[in-house]
Amino acid sequence: MTDILSNACIVTPGGVVAGALTFADGMITGIDSGATRHGIDCDGDYLIPGIIDIHTDNLERHFYPRPNIDWDPVSAAIVHDGLCISVGVTTVYDSLSVGSFGAAAARTPDNLHRLTAGLHQAAAAGVLKADHRIHWRCEAPSDVLADWLPPLAEQPLTGLFSLMDHTPGQRQYRNASRFFAMWRKEGLTEADIAARMAERAERVARNDAPNRKFVADIARAKNLPLASHDDETVAHIEDAASHGVTVAEFPVTFEAAEAARAHGMCVIMGGPNLIRGGSYSGNVPASDLIDAGMHIGFASDYVPRSLVECAFALANGRWGLPIERAVDTVTGAPARAMRLHDRGALVPGRRADMVRVRRQAGQVVVRGVWVQGERVG
Missing domain, CATH: 3.20.20.140 (Metal-dependent hydrolases)
Known part of the structure; x- marks a missing residue:
């Protein structure tokens, strides 16, 4: 089953991609730019590697x-x-x-x-x-x-x-x-x-x-x-x-x-x-x-x-x-x-270890954590 984190600022080695990250069987399968509301809506938060x-x-x-x-x-x-x-x-x-x-x-x-x-x-x-x-x-x-x-x-x-x-x-x-x-x-x-x-x-x-x-x-x-x-x-x-x-x-x-x-x-x-x-x-x-x-x-x-x-x-x-x-x-x-x-980078073929982060009230706030595609935080 493929999961999606959408509407995210995805921090890849080549820069930030505004769009969606897909993952399945514990691995990242794709990163696509553009608006989508499928899966979990990250509300514009950063998505960084674990x-x-x-x-x-x-x-x-x-x-x-x-x-x-x-x-x-x-x-x-x-x-x-x-x-x-x-x-x-x-x-x-x-x-x-x-x-x-x-x-x-x-x-x-x-x-x-x-x-x-x-x-x-x-x-x-x-x-x-x-x-x-x-x-x-x-x-x-x-x-x-x-x-x-x-x-x-x-x-x-x-x-x-x-x-x-x-x-x-x-x-x-x-x-x-x-x-x-x-x-x-x-x-x-x-x-x-x-x-x-x-x-x-x-x-x-x-x-x-x-x-x-x-x-x-x-x-x-x-x-x-x-x-x-x-x-x-x-x-x-x-x-x-x-x-x-x-x-x-x-x-x-x-x-x-x-x-x-x-x-x-x-x-x-x-x-x-x-x-x-x-x-x-x-x-x-x-x-x-x-x-x-x-x-x-x-x-x-x-x-x-x-x-x-x-x-x-x-x-x-x-x-x-x-x-x-x-x-x-x-x-x-x-x-x-x-x-x-x-691991260590958000690219297809790496582990789906990911952290959803936003800056709020002058602090860095972790809003979600995934390890090998499983949400753990």
Whole structure:
């Protein structure tokens, strides 16, 4: 049976088509210009591809809604999925940290297995509306990464690996002073802080290089994309490229972003960085990369709604990008980065993942969501 979304401003890779989109058996079958009132009348709203989020930390929050309170993992997955759908995200890479220093309770091996098993159970039962994958964020200096990651990587929803290093004094945390202030509040003396920093440096020297190769080998064996997280320097990018990294996620300097593009990597910035007007860590603003004409993509990081807002912020105001290019930053660009050739654009033959959107009272309002042709929101 063929369904129709009519009277829509359909955002295709070639521009906006005012008309109707037809779909059947979960796939887009046609896009036609001209007025029609058949099927669902979209009342002139935009119709954009389903948004693809390659990095969201949102799932953990529903599993551990408060300190020391863990929630049923299947229930947590359902709530998280509903939030994603409500803001137009139809493909979700749930990012989970492996080997993080001072790991939160959700990031212990036991809980990582519980959480991913719950996500898989919910997906297999058909109670999730979006298409979920797992993004394993791998702390390269970690002593436990090589032990923890292999069984986790066998989770059937695994879709992406990324390399990261959250050692204070470099990359995302170039300004280590806030760590020192936090540690002083914990009662550490200056000698304690110096000892902790020395221990962190020693751990980097011991583990970073072998762990990066270890993760890269797993990603290669599974034929899955590999990202690098929070690169600061050209040398960081060159090292990432040597391991087969194809996605530069949240580069913290303009120079690193430029180097990533020169190496053919897809640069992904945080949606909140653009919407808030800068990075909370004082790193390069996403707006600087846009101003320089750099073609980048966005991930939600910690605010799923930021992605649909990014698309329309870029199409309006100071940038005024063509709507199709603005929308591509949260649909086509992440699809290409993840090698998802069946989605990310409204063209015949792609998945019928679609979002109906309008601007109203200064806000971007999602008015309908379809996943593989089924209305889910």
